[in-house]
Amino acid sequence: MNEPTYTASCLCGDVRLHLLAELGDIDICHCAMCRKATGSAFASNAPIAASAVSVVAGAERLASYESSPGHERVFCRRCGSPLFSRTTANPGVLRIRVGVIDGPVASRPTAHYFVGSKASWWSIHDGLPRYDTE
């Protein structure tokens, strides 16, 4: 097996992923669905080729929810950790929830999306571009 660029795991540890490529830029998504899915102010997502993601443990724990047509959010059915999303429109790319990655990550956030849906209690304190769409 190739040495992974990153490992990732859910809260309970049953699901473990190997990421075999570098991530793309991190998107900060403030949309209401991402707030619900994370229980937090925003989701931190980064794209990676689906072929570079290997489920090395806990595949039977993976569950998914189709939050909008063709857009599935994949999570651990035991602990609820969000892991990645996938779309039928672009099946070759997964969007990893960056917070589940173990250890330092090279990618950095580059923009805020859906800021019109931002949590009222969260203030953006950086100079990154802000968009009201994806």
Ligand SMILES: [Zn+2]
């Ligand atoms: Zn879990």
Ligand SMILES: [Zn+2]
């Ligand atoms: Zn979102």
